[in-house]
Amino acid sequence: MRRRVSLLVAATTSVVLLAFLLPASALVARVAEARALDAARVQLQLLVPAVGLDSRAEVAAGPVALSDGGRLAVRWSDGTWLGAEGVLGDDPAPAGAEVRETDDGTHLLQPVRREGGTAVLEVFVPEAELRAGVAETRLVLGGLGLVLLLLALGVADRVARSLTRPVTDLARTAHRLGSGDLSARVVPDGPDEVREVGTALNRLATRIGELLADEREAAADLAHRLRTPLTALRLDVEALPPGHRERLQEDVDALSRGVDEVVAEARRPVREGLGAGxxxxxxxxxxxxxxxxxxxxxxxxxxxxxxxxxxxxxxxxxxxxxxxxxxxxxxxxxxxxxxxxxxxxxxxxxxxxxxxxxxxxxxxxxxxxxxxxxxxxxxxxxxxxxxxxxxxxxxxxxxxxxxxxxxxxxxxxxxx
CATH class of the missing domain: 3.30.565.10 (Histidine kinase-like ATPase, C-terminal domain)
Structure with missing residues (x-):
């Protein structure tokens, strides 16, 4: 029973943890990606005025030159690229903000209108940045789930032990009674139903002892009652002629020994012989x-x-x-x-x-x-x-x- 309760709690806790951890893990990934993309959009909005108002040389010497690892690229209004060529290539400029995903990350495109045409501002967000902190957060969630599972198993074991210990005591006392120890008693403990069984077992043990004592007392009383007619029979045998007296005396002696054995057996304590070794x-x-x-x-x-x-x-x-x-x-x-x-x-x-x-x-x-x-x-x-x-x-x-x-x-x- 103790093992079954622990397994039940483990299964239930595992289901609850999975129902919580799986969505939480997916949410962590989405939050990390949204955080990286929001930071890139903020950077785009900060650079839009510079691209729209400054000259080509100022943009090339300013935002493009200061770009971290080539994350920023600008396609000028004449179709040439300042810095590394972006994912847009020679495609027409988009009508509005656009997001393009590649194998190595995500590209945010923002068209900027200026005199003489439309420039396109492009910010690249690497895949590693989109997943930044996800693995660590998932490890923390997994550790938290494991701790909660172990805690639930510990509580379940204590509860199961409190339920099974009284039942084990009942079984141990029943085995002692079965082996002849009529003094064995159980201390009622545990749930109300188990306490009631323990009380009933104690009453049963007491009743068994009383019945055995009554049976032995009745046997002893019967054996004592046989002594009187047996004594009279012995006197009658002694009055017979010698030819038949010896054989009948042997039978009477055998009967007397049998009665003595009954009396001795009846006088023996109830517990003696029950479970003795x-x-x-x-x-x-x-x-x-x-x-x-x-x-x-x-x-x-x-x-x-x-x-x-x-x-x-x-x-x-x-x-x-x-x-x-x-x-x-x-x-x-x-x-x-x-x-x-x-x-x-x-x-x-x-x-x-x-x-x-x-x-x-x-x-x-x-x-x-x-x-x-x-x-x-x-x-x-x-x-x-x-x-x-x-x-x-x-x-x-x-x-x-x-x-x-x-x-x-x-x-x-x-x-x-």
Whole structure:
């Protein structure tokens, strides 16, 4: 917008300057020519009495002899020339004052009646004198036009900046909100319309924070309500005979852990995890060390390939750890014992990281792994956590499954 305003002002100013400078330049040329011709006419009028009354010898010794560079010529009444021959030559004397133009200048002819005939007085005005001062004046006009154009561009830039700066601030604040910084606010500035947009954006940011807080509070309340029937269920399981009690206790423990995770997630501050960053290499290495104990017990070859340097990504450390746990948990839960597994972390094109978990299991049909997203969109295999984490980080989840094994890739975007 700033550039367009400057271009518009430059075009408008140029048109106005051309409309003023072109006629002014032509006027300067005409004024210079008229000034030179008027001076020549004055000289003619001053010399007419001398030619009309003085003798030939007096005219030849006076005005003709004093002529500057042969500018003055007189054809006497007998047809002979005093001084250099003029442009009239042998032509008849004109009836009145006459102007004749040649390639080198302009000739003014003035007939003078005297006894014995008519003499003709001729004054020559060179082309350089007709154009005297025109070039310098045009340079001054051009410089003035350039100064006015630069001044207009400077004023236009300041005005455009005052218009675009509030819009730029709005865009910057919107990007901060989009990356998860819900504390971002804009100071309303600029025209009334832009101020109104800034105020509306601030209200929207406040409302988003309130809705997220209400959602987490509702989730936490729901999770707490589940604890009471869960405790009663645990007591009922403990009263069962030993044959069925162990298996049901494991299910109840798993359900209890799920409720604890919901409560912990609900209690986390709203801004935590939104636009947060972490080191993908460090998080993956730590989670692989955690799972390596179980892998050793099940005789699973577990390899990890992470770079030595940091690989920053736009996801909180806890969320990335939960996503990696979900992927490794699927491998341990859905492949036979002894099946190998490999985890790798690498930089992603455009920033971020690519986390890949591979196993040498029998493979899974992708259509069966990612089922239709009804309701919450759960995959049924724990991959929904990884998918939501990747999408929240500006990336996505890719699954490549074949009889030779399954590879799940997490694409994570760079920090916002």
């Amino acid at each position: 972490s080191d993908a290499a460090a998080v993956v290495a730590e989670r692989v060390r955690f799972w390596s104990v179980l892998a050793e017990e099940e005789h699973r070859p577990l390899t990890v390939d992470v770079p030595t340097g940091a690989v920053p990504v736009r996801v909180a450390e806890a969320d990335l750890g939960a996503a990696v746990d979900a992927l490794l948990g699927n491998v341990f839960a859905h492949t036979p014992e002894g099946t190998g597994c490999a985890v790798s972390v690498g930089p992603r094109q455009g920033g971020g990281a690519l986390v890949v978990v591979r196993d040498a299991g029998p493979g899974l049909p992708v259509a069966g792994v990612v089922r239709g997203r009804s309701g919450g969109g759960s995959t049924g295999l724990g991959l929904d956590i990884a998918r939501r984490t990747a999408e929240g980080a500006g990336g996505g989840l890719r699954i490549d499954s074949s009889p030779a094994g399954t590879a799940v890739a997490l694409e994570l975007g760079p920090p916002g």
